[in-house]
Amino acid sequence: MSDATATKTLVTLRLTVNNHPGVMSHVCGLFARRAYNLEGILVTPINGGSTCNVWLMINEDGRMNQVVSQVSKLHDILDVRVEETDENVFERLSACLEFAPVVAV
Amino acid sequence: MKRMTGAELTIRLLERQGITCIAGIPGGTNLPLYDALSRSTRIRHVLARHEQGAGFIAQGMARSSGCPAVFFATSGPGATNTLTSLADAKMDSIPIICITGQVSCPMIGTDAFQEVDIYGMSVPVTKHNYLARTVEELLHIIPEAFSIASSDRPGPVLIDIPKDVQMGMLEIAELPLAGMPEAPVAPDPALIRKAADLINAAQCPMLLLGGGANHPGTAAIALSLVEGCGIPAAMSLRGLGIIPLEHALSLGMLGMHGARSTNMLLEECDLLIVVGARFDDRATGRIDCFCPNAKVIHIDTDASEVGKLRAVEAGIIADARLTLEALLPFLGMKRRKPWLDRVACLKATHGMAVKDSDNPCSPYGIIRCVASLMDSSAIIATDVGQHQMRVAQVFPFTRPRQWLTSGGLGTMGFGLPAAIGAALQHPEATVLCFSGDGSLLMNIQELATAAEQQANVKIILSNNGGLGLVQQQQELFFGGRIFASEYTGVVDFPSIARGFGIPAINLNLSRTPEKDLEKALHSRGPCLVEVNIRAEDKVFPMVPPGAANIEMIEGECHV
Ligand SMILES: Cc1ncc(C[n+]2csc(CCOP(=O)(O)OP(=O)(O)O)c2C)c(N)n1
Numbered sequence: 001m002s003d004a005t006a007t008k009t010l011v012t013l014r015l016t017v018n019n020h021p022g023v024m025s026h027v028c029g030l031f032a033r034r035a036y037n038l039e040g041i042l043v044t045p046i047n048g049g050s051t052c053n054v055w056l057m058i059n060e061d062g063r064m065n066q067v068v069s070q071v072s073k074l075h076d077i078l079d080v081r082v083e084e085t086d087e088n089v090f091e092r093l094s095a096c097l098e099f100a101p102v103v104a105v
Numbered sequence: 106m107k108r109m110t111g112a113e114l115t116i117r118l119l120e121r122q123g124i125t126c127i128a129g130i131p132g133g134t135n136l137p138l139y140d141a142l143s144r145s146t147r148i149r150h151v152l153a154r155h156e157q158g159a160g161f162i163a164q165g166m167a168r169s170s171g172c173p174a175v176f177f178a179t180s181g182p183g184a185t186n187t188l189t190s191l192a193d194a195k196m197d198s199i200p201i202i203c204i205t206g207q208v209s210c211p212m213i214g215t216d217a218f219q220e221v222d223i224y225g226m227s228v229p230v231t232k233h234n235y236l237a238r239t240v241e242e243l244l245h246i247i248p249e250a251f252s253i254a255s256s257d258r259p260g261p262v263l264i265d266i267p268k269d270v271q272m273g274m275l276e277i278a279e280l281p282l283a284g285m286p287e288a289p290v291a292p293d294p295a296l297i298r299k300a301a302d303l304i305n306a307a308q309c310p311m312l313l314l315g316g317g318a319n320h321p322g323t324a325a326i327a328l329s330l331v332e333g334c335g336i337p338a339a340m341s342l343r344g345l346g347i348i349p350l351e352h353a354l355s356l357g358m359l360g361m362h363g364a365r366s367t368n369m370l371l372e373e374c375d376l377l378i379v380v381g382a383r384f385d386d387r388a389t390g391r392i393d394c395f396c397p398n399a400k401v402i403h404i405d406t407d408a409s410e411v412g413k414l415r416a417v418e419a420g421i422i423a424d425a426r427l428t429l430e431a432l433l434p435f436l437g438m439k440r441r442k443p444w445l446d447r448v449a450c451l452k453a454t455h456g457m458a459v460k461d462s463d464n465p466c467s468p469y470g471i472i473r474c475v476a477s478l479m480d481s482s483a484i485i486a487t488d489v490g491q492h493q494m495r496v497a498q499v500f501p502f503t504r505p506r507q508w509l510t511s512g513g514l515g516t517m518g519f520g521l522p523a524a525i526g527a528a529l530q531h532p533e534a535t536v537l538c539f540s541g542d543g544s545l546l547m548n549i550q551e552l553a554t555a556a557e558q559q560a561n562v563k564i565i566l567s568n569n570g571g572l573g574l575v576q577q578q579q580e581l582f583f584g585g586r587i588f589a590s591e592y593t594g595v596v597d598f599p600s601i602a603r604g605f606g607i608p609a610i611n612l613n614l615s616r617t618p619e620k621d622l623e624k625a626l627h628s629r630g631p632c633l634v635e636v637n638i639r640a641e642d643k644v645f646p647m648v649p650p651g652a653a654n655i656e657m658i659e660g661e662c663h664v
Binding site: 021022025026029030033065066069070072073074075 | 409
């Protein structure tokens with residue numbers, strides 16, 4: 001993860017992936033190995049848990065095409081979309097979480 | 106209904122994939138697989154002496170045939186030993202399938218004896234990988250692994266199978282179909298027309314052929330393009346053999362150790378047609394100075410390669426053979442006489458010089474003398490170092506898939522096991538293994554495998570008493586401070602080979618080196634031929650790392 005968030009544009013990628021225990025290591029491993037900056041991750045199961053939506057918040061540093069074509073090569077990735085909307089899922093999520101009660105463990 | 110264990114199912118599915126030979130090493134967690142393999146009448150097992158050796162034996166089979174090959178390892182250390190050969194296959198897009206044993210499912214995550222997370226470790230070095238959690242999953246995993254390994258841009262696949270999954274019982278009515286490569290992708294006709302226009306308009310076009318074009322069908326079309334349209338072709342390290350070296354329009358290898366003429370012509374070309382090559386830094390030199398005047402047509406089946414390092418005028422994401430086939434009818438035979446004259450002229454004045462080519466005890470002479478005793482059925486493997494670059498420079502390759510070398514990863518220790526794999530795959534062929542004393546020591550245990558299998562492998566060892574290519578860099582770029590790259594201990598390689606049951610000769614000690622060499626190469630079975638050369642002899646020409654390809658050292662003029 002990088003600390004240069006403020007100066008760069010953030011883009012959200014939405015992946016649809018096969019849901020199994022190893023799939024996140026494929027996605028995160030690819031980002032680490034190719035030195036793409038990953039600022040946030042959100043995973044939500046869909047289709048009764050057989051697939052997931054993975055939302056990735058990425059620093060757009062001019063390599064978006066590479067990121068998309070490398071991610072598309074992963075066998076368990078069924079769909080890759082660059083989210084165009086301004087109000088992205090991460091902002092909406094943090095807005096919710098601020099009001100969520102904190103449960104001690 | 107048939108009842109069988111996961112291990113039996115795995116072997117049956119491998120048989121259906123047409124697998125006839127598997128290299129590997131057994132251990133606690135893959136014994137059910139081995140027990141099932143022992144009952145196979147179609148698959149022969151080759152016992153390697155190290156799992157890295159098994160991986161490179163599989164690579165030798167896959168590289169020389171173009172078809173997926175399989176190897177086995179046990180969990181823990183067996184599994185970690187496979188990683189280098191997988192990483193090597195990933196870099197060079199080689200279809201191999203590694204099947205590892207794993208501790209039983211309930212023990213996963215408990216730090217059980219010989220448990221490692223090979224699934225996690227192999228993510229970055231495989232095209233895809235699996236951890237089979239149930240016997241049923243094997244039904245789709247195994248065919249799918251073959252399909253993934255051999256489709257589009259090929260690559261390695263790992264399947265980790267826990268011991269209880271191997272022993273679990275399954276009842277099935279019918280085995281699933283064998284996994285096949287997906288149909289190759291045809292090019293977009295609009296892009297074909299665009300590329301054809303670019304080619305027809307070019308005054309000084311050049312082809313750059315890489316590993317993605319190193320297949321018989323693609324090579325044949327590439328040759329028609331070269332000859333039919335009068336376009337000279339350079340090849341990357343992995344592309345050697347696509348156009349025969351001695352062809353008038355072949356420019357051999359480009360880049361760090363390419364001929365000066367080749368790098369000069371690339372500097373001058375106005376159109377570069379790249380087929381199945383990926384602009385590796387050893388090939389391009391400083392990328393912003395590479396082919397500065399050229400428009401680029403890039404043909405690759407992997408979309409992520411097109412535009413990765415060099416902007417292109419036409420990017421065709423499709424199968425190389427289909428694309429070249431589609432292009433040909435649009436291309437006029439154009440006599441670009443000034444360009445072809447320039448090619449011939451530079452080849453004559455700045456082509457590759459071969460020193461002492463008929464002295465078998467010299468660095469280049471040994472390669473040319475061996476080559477002169479071989480026909481085109483020979484397969485040539487190498488290790489990594491000066492000897493590898495010299496073979497790449499001067500061996501007269503004549504056909505695709507003839508040349509097996511570790512390109513992207515540059516793995517010392519590749520040569521001997523890869524040569525054994527090629528010999529197992531092509532028992533009728535003579536397989537040469539050019540090696541150095543550093544590299545040969547890295548997988549020397551496979552001499553036992555070569556002897557046991559009587560593999561027809563001829564090891565040509567250029568012994569310079571050290572790590573030659575490292576010394577070359579220290580001499581040229583580190584003020585001549587040779588450090589940690591000379592062997593002070595002397596190894597008697599011929600005695601070692603004989604100890605493994607392999608005949609050996611040293612040509613420097615022979616009174617009739619030419620005759621002894623011929624005898625060694627023409628008798629069947631493994632042998633070792635050693636020549637002593639000097640570590641000071643460098644591989645030239647050379648582009649210093651990080652420099653532009655035209656800033657070569659040596660190779661100025663050889664007339
Ligand atoms: C496994 C591995 N370790 C280290 C290197 C770095 N390296 C590249 S060439 C070389 C020397 C090779 O020596 P040798 O096999 O004797 O060949 P020579 O250059 O002398 O012909 C070394 C150490 C490598 N390529 N692979």
